[in-house]
Amino acid sequence: MKIIVPMAGRGSRLRPHTLTVPKPLIPIAGKPIVHRLVTDISKVLDEPVDEIAFILGDPAFFGEDVVGSLKELAAELNAKASIYRQDQPLGTGHAIMCAADSLSGPAVIAYADTLIKANFNLDKNADAVIWVKQVDQPEAYGVVKLNEKKEIVELIEKPEEFVSDLAVIGIYYYKDVEVLKKELQYVLENNIINGGEYQINDGIKRMIQSGKVFVTGEVDEWMDCGNKAVTVETNTRMLGFLEQDQEPLIDPDLIQDESEIIKPCYIGKGVVLNNAKVGPNVSIGDGCVIENTSIKNSLVQTNTTIKNAKLDNAMIGNNVQYDGEFTTVSIGDYSVLK
Template identity: 45%
Template sequence: MKIIIPMAGIGKRMRPHTLTIPKPLIPLAGKPIVERIINILIESLDREIDEIAFVIGDFSEEIQQRVADLGNKFNIKTSIYRQSSPLGTAHAVLAAEPSLKGEVIVAFADTLFFSQFNLKNIDADGIIWTCEVPNPKDYGVVKLDDDGCVTEFFEKPTNFISNKAIIGLYYFRNAEILKKSLFKLIENDQKVNGEYQLTDALQYMIENGYKIKAQNVDEWLDCGNKNATLIAHKRILERYPDESKVNESVKCKNAIIVPPCYIEEDVILENSIVGPFVSIGKDCIISHSIITNSIIQNNVKLSNVNIDNSMIGKYVDYNDSYDELNIGDYSEMNK
């Protein structure tokens, strides 16, 4: 089985952090979002993964290498494709055309999920994973028949259709069928707001007699914006207590660490309280501060802050006091 991970988007809702790094590479407790997606799939699927294909945008060589290293980390064949223009989810998947063969999982790189995926004895040509939500008008949803097969897709419906939100995770038993629908979509130039949508290609499959079923995941964590990402980060630390780690090189001087926290090497904590649900990257200095429920990346200096629900990028030097911060890389702000 192959995993295709489209991750070419520019991540506008996650700015300023995505001005210097793609959203899927933002770390949650020390691991990039996309690495966590791969981990979850490898652990949860009842299939062996023989290839991971990433669809990237106009990324630097350094970022491309970081993406390539992810596949190598799992000792799985890695392919990297480029989406030439931001023309939608269907266009992004088709960019990985050479890998659209046999059984394929398509997993978009801004969503985390927890479930056991049993693909044995599946009587369908595809699966779309969903999550029941209280506010379906804010999501793309599916309409099902009595057998649990998808009949139609609706994007942010004003009238109630169903509460089964599409989470961005799909299975195809034969990706060649999907490929034909993707080509048909583009040949017909069927766009929504200037983009080719994957759900429209799936609608072609359904109209041609192919069966796509919906399955619910146990839990879905969106990483689309700062607040959602911090919720995902908190759930990671809650769900995987073994990942709450404080590196042995961390120096505490009159400081308290309230678990769960993830703190990397060569961090100095002085006269501070850190945690719960805090990640701190390497080579940071935190002094005279109280920090909860936050992600702090590498080489950050913070003093005299009292913050919660905050994200702070790399190489930030900040000396002030606010309840909540959202600061990108290479920023300096002092009183």
């Protein structure tokens, strides 16, 4: 089994946090999004993962530090890491074809901007599975249309009239991903473009038209990381799940003086709390100092100092110095506010 992870996008909706860090490496409850996604998928698959192919963007942004972290991730899962580059933002179908050398055999394709909780019961009689989640506003999503056999017969992007409330979440299984490769090659060679880009959906539609059987898989939880507000919400939900699973979330060597922690919280290595009230639903990365501050429902990355603040629904980047009274903030890396 292979896992294919397109992650070349810059994450513009999550700026300023993605100006210096690729969105898939933004930490949620102390672990980068892509690490959580790939680890969770590998846990629920019913067969070993032998290769993980990562499709990255510009090397100036997705540099050797990113490559190194992804190779370490694959090694932790006893899999080979394959690194590919998408030099131009030409769409989801184009991104997958950048990993053409890895497109053979059974594979899961997962876009690295979402997190899930699910049991992957693969239907081995189907040619492919598209994971979906029931949503309240299907007109805002791409949805699947099913026939009486519960097979997928059509993909509709943001339907103006009700077709289905099952939204595509960006995770797919192919019994033989080389079939998708063949159809996407046709899409590229014949310049089939939608929205100015080559889309995975056009390859999928060609597979359906040729008689390939697609079915749905449903996830228990689907957590987006598209912008600051939903990323903070996803951090809150993930902390709740991890606490339920009794995962250790607070470094045992935490230094604290006259401080209170209201769980669930993630607190990394080398953190210092001085006259601080932290939680609930807060993640604080390694090397941070929190002083004379109350903070809840927030995400703070690494090596940041926060003083004299009362924060709620905040997202603060790496290496920030913050001393102030604003409550709901979104501050990027290396910022200084005093």
